[in-house]
Amino acid sequence: MSDRREILNSLMQELDLGGGVCSLVNGALRQGAGAAITLEDPYARSELTSYPDCGVDLAGEACEAADAAQKTWAQLSAAARGDVMQEIARAVTSQAAPLAQLEALVAGKPIRDARVEVAKVAEMFRYYAGWADKIHGEVIPVPSGHLNYTLREPLGVVFQITPWNAPIFTAGWQIAPAICAGNGVVIKPSELTPLTTVALVRIAEGAGLPRGLVNVLCGLGPTTGQAAIQHPAVRKVIFVGSPETGRRVAMTAAEALKPAVLELGGKSANIVFADANLEHACLGAQAAIFSGAGQSCVAGSRLLVQRSVHAELTQMISEGMNSITLGDPLDDATEIGPISNGRQYAHIQSMIANAATGGAAVQTRTDLPKEGYFVPPTLLTGLGNSAEAAQTEIFGPVVTAIPFDDEEDAIAIANDTEFGLAGAVWTRDLGRAHRVSAAVRAGTFWINSYKAIHVSSPFGGSLSSGWGRSSGTDALMEYTSPKAIWLDSGEVPKIAFGYVS
Ligand code: NAD
Numbered sequence: 001m002s003d004r005r006e007i008l009n010s011l012m013q014e015l016d017l018g019g020g021v022c023s024l025v026n027g028a029l030r031q032g033a034g035a036a037i038t039l040e041d042p043y044a045r046s047e048l049t050s051y052p053d054c055g056v057d058l059a060g061e062a063c064e065a066a067d068a069a070q071k072t073w074a075q076l077s078a079a080a081r082g083d084v085m086q087e088i089a090r091a092v093t094s095q096a097a098p099l100a101q102l103e104a105l106v107a108g109k110p111i112r113d114a115r116v117e118v119a120k121v122a123e124m125f126r127y128y129a130g131w132a133d134k135i136h137g138e139v140i141p142v143p144s145g146h147l148n149y150t151l152r153e154p155l156g157v158v159f160q161i162t163p164w165n166a167p168i169f170t171a172g173w174q175i176a177p178a179i180c181a182g183n184g185v186v187i188k189p190s191e192l193t194p195l196t197t198v199a200l201v202r203i204a205e206g207a208g209l210p211r212g213l214v215n216v217l218c219g220l221g222p223t224t225g226q227a228a229i230q231h232p233a234v235r236k237v238i239f240v241g242s243p244e245t246g247r248r249v250a251m252t253a254a255e256a257l258k259p260a261v262l263e264l265g266g267k268s269a270n271i272v273f274a275d276a277n278l279e280h281a282c283l284g285a286q287a288a289i290f291s292g293a294g295q296s297c298v299a300g301s302r303l304l305v306q307r308s309v310h311a312e313l314t315q316m317i318s319e320g321m322n323s324i325t326l327g328d329p330l331d332d333a334t335e336i337g338p339i340s341n342g343r344q345y346a347h348i349q350s351m352i353a354n355a356a357t358g359g360a361a362v363q364t365r366t367d368l369p370k371e372g373y374f375v376p377p378t379l380l381t382g383l384g385n386s387a388e389a390a391q392t393e394i395f396g397p398v399v400t401a402i403p404f405d406d407e408e409d410a411i412a413i414a415n416d417t418e419f420g421l422a423g424a425v426w427t428r429d430l431g432r433a434h435r436v437s438a439a440v441r442a443g444t445f446w447i448n449s450y451k452a453i454h455v456s457s458p459f460g461g462s463l464s465s466g467w468g469r470s471s472g473t474d475a476l477m478e479y480t481s482p483k484a485i486w487l488d489s490g491e492v493p494k495i496a497f498g499y500v501s
Helices: 002-014 056-075 078-094 096-107 111-134 167-180 195-206 221-230 243-255 278-294 307-323 342-357 407-415 430-439 472-478
Strands: 023-025 028-030 036-041 046-052 147-154 157-161 184-188 214-216 234-240 260-263 269-272 302-306 361-363 378-381 398-404 422-426 444-447 480-487
Touching: 002 046, 002 096, 023 056, 023 195, 036 096, 056 157, 056 184, 056 214, 056 221, 078 096, 078 111, 078 167, 078 195, 096 111, 096 167, 096 195, 111 167, 157 167, 157 221, 167 184, 167 195, 167 234, 167 472, 184 221, 195 214, 221 234, 221 243, 234 243, 243 260, 269 278, 269 407, 278 307, 278 398, 278 422, 302 307, 302 407, 307 361, 307 378, 307 398, 342 361, 342 378, 342 398, 398 407, 407 430, 422 430, 430 444, 472 480
Parallel strands: 157 184, 157 234, 184 214, 234 260, 269 302, 269 422, 302 398, 378 398, 422 444
Antiparallel strands: 023 028, 023 214, 036 046, 147 480, 361 378
């Protein structure tokens, strides 16, 4: 096991992260002062290192540093901000290998997935670099004859809170649009996977990002996170995580009259009609729930299958599960790694046990790697949509297959959930594909596809999946606010004792 600690130390050296897990505040690596937090290797199930919670004082310093740096950043020409972001994209690409390894080691993410996610982070900075000088307001033909125009202004400092399932991907997803629009950032990654976010911002600073513009807090939600939400410099909170924590975050933000974006969980319906290409639908269904060991907010965790092909498709999926390679996340051949942490592992195990007690037929694999928090691909059948396994986010490689009779039935089951994040339909009938896409409540919906997402396309959900949007031009709207300017160009201004009309 000491080997893996050595890998960690050498990656931290290569990425210039200092001797331990530190927050990054105003360009300096700083040790926190709070309770000890343990970083565990989910494959070896052993401690990698531990570090103190960032704490309230350092969180405050970070917010003040972001506030000061933002004022200068917003004064730069928009094109110059874009140039810096292009440099960041190049620098991330040049450090892609150690970044991906660090993500794989600490988050338990298969290295092949980690490489893709790091490449996507570079793409996010490149994409928003192009937007930096294209954010502008509009001229509105108001009836009073004023010249009325809008400016889209940065908010100031935004506070971002991210989860452990895709740490560097989520950091890039939120930091890039925020700084593109001229904001300063304080970001708190999950205490379980903080290092790649610190590394990303270190690399960005090396590429020209002004020190203090983006600060990373390595620490706990109830202490460090709550302190930053309440700091007066913070103007908006962007939260990615579970509905339970999202509610708490939104309440603290609301108390301080601050807006929030919430990117929460899901229980997405992946709907397969009898006329679909079942081979494609089977591969799609497996990718939807088993990739990333199901630790994905958009995972297709409810598989709705038309009754006439239900037995055939579930048989195909059950056979397909046996050919997925489980193993060490650092190994190139691994398709599914361990569950990212012990807490999540216990949650998934208890959800599977409850489902079995509730009458589910559980199909799974027993040939697991000896070490690690492994949960094999698991298929549950024999449950209705009201079962716990069909209503509660499991966030693991566990899919509940539910039969349906016709289109109306499929839509009703798909929408019978508190969530509204994503979904998909598999069919050869184009009209039906459009009808189902329109009728299922989801922020993202795929037709004969699954899990295609891109920084240029809006992403988000409704109800218990949250509110607001990330990515695309919608993220730029979230990270700016419009100001309306009214100019009276008449020789004698129109002045009324009341509203000017
Ligand atoms: P979580 O809610 O436990 O934690 C998320 C973040 O919130 C962490 O950084 C944590 O430290 C912080 N936090 C915890 N308590 C806090 C508090 N009281 N105040 C402020 N911050 C606090 O979620 P998780 O277990 O890390 O991640 C899994 C969840 O994230 C799943 O529900 C998943 O669906 C969701 N998720 C959603 C999206 C999306 O875009 N919709 C993407 C990825 C993950």
